[in-house]
Amino acid sequence: MLEPLVRAALLEDLGRAGDLTSDAIIPADASARTRLVARQHGVLAGLDLARLAFRTMDPDVKLNIRLEDGVRLAPGDEIASIEGNARAMLSAERVALNFLCHLSGVASATATIADAIRPFGTRVSCTRKTAPGLRAVQKYAVRVGGGSNHRYGLDDAVLIKDNHIAVAGSVTEAVKRARAFIGHMVRIQVEVDTLAQLEEAMQTGVEAVLLDNMAPDMLRVAVSMVDGRAITEASGRITAETAPAIAQTGVNLIAVGWITHSASVLDIGLDAEP
Known part of the structure; x- marks a missing residue:
């Protein structure tokens, strides 16, 4: 490669x-x-x-x-x-x-986030926001810097985002369609930006939730609602300065796009x- x-x-x-x-x-x-x-x-x-x-x-x-x-x-x-x-x-x-x-x-760049959140046991994860043609090596560099890789592309995991939900009509319907389509080895993650969406997502039994643009207080409530039943991942313009407060909420992962694209x-x- x-x-x-x-x-x-x-x-x-x-x-x-x-x-x-x-x-x-x-x-x-x-x-x-x-x-x-x-x-x-x-x-x-x-x-x-x-x-x-x-x-x-x-x-x-x-x-x-x-x-x-x-x-x-x-x-x-x-x-x-x-x-x-x-x-x-x-x-x-x-x-x-x-x-x-x-x-x-x-x-x-990855190390600045990884170092900031290490005391809390939270990991920093990259996204698909990579330079065309360089995804494999950029994701490698993230691992070298102490981070974790999110899905490599559109073909190795399901991430149901706001536009998918809008087209399907609801979180429940989107997850239902995804489960009917994928194989048993493929995980499903749902992006939510409200606690009501999170509650609906948890009722479908998804394996991971992406908690988008939630303030630390809201994230703490969200993590409590999940209660270990799914992987929790926070996202939304997170920096090395804001990452520790987000990690303190108990989320498993922090997704950061700028460590690759910027x-x-x-x-x-x-x-x-x-």
């Missing part, structure tokens, strides 16, 4: 004529030594894609990986040293860093040695 992503990114960057700058300036047989270095505090993720980018351009490149995915980084930390063909290395640089910086940013990159650079 990783190789097509990296090859597509290299093709996008190199286009029809390759790296004009490196080809013009650097002799074809020149070699170079570089280091991947962290510029910020954060969590490392995406090394496999970076490594694949360099090795796709130069199968003989030597990579000495010093740190592994999941490590907490500090500015100046050396992640890896690289030795190989200079042209190939510089041609792969941007693709390698794009994956590495982005996925480390996702892992770091996470800032983590600054990591490639430094060439003289």
Whole structure:
């Protein structure tokens, strides 16, 4: 799954004529030594894609990986040293860093939430709000950052949302139709934004409920109503600052979309040695 992503990114960057700058300036047989270095505090993720980018351009490149995915980084930390063909290395640089910086940013964003709610036993979960084509690696980065994955796509679980309920006519009818359609191994989760909807959902015997945009006081009542009969998941513009109060209500999970779709990159650079 990783190789097509990296090859597509290299093709996008190199286009029809390759790296004009490196080809013009650097002799074809020149070699170079570089280091991947962290510029910020954060969590490392995406090394496999970076490594694949360099090795796709130069199968003989030597990579000495010093740190592994999941490590907490500090500015100046050396992640890896690289030795190989200079042209190939510089041609792969941007693709390698794009994956590495982005996925480390996702892992770091996830860690800010995971760290904030750890004392309460609540887990942070990602959503399907991912960049097209990058869902697998973004969800991987969430796990590296200490989070959990929600459903991978539309095909591995049922999540009945407000529009489904509106079309079906009620929570009960939506759940009834879903149960008649799916196999016995598939779970059903229902999104609710009122306690009345929650009560109706619990009467249908669903396995999980998504408590959407509920204030902490309301969440606490909702968790009490569920009373362990289903997995409880809170959602709705949750940040590292607001997450602890939500976790204190006793919800099992906190769903956060921005850790994938809006996470800032983590600054990591490639430094060439003289």
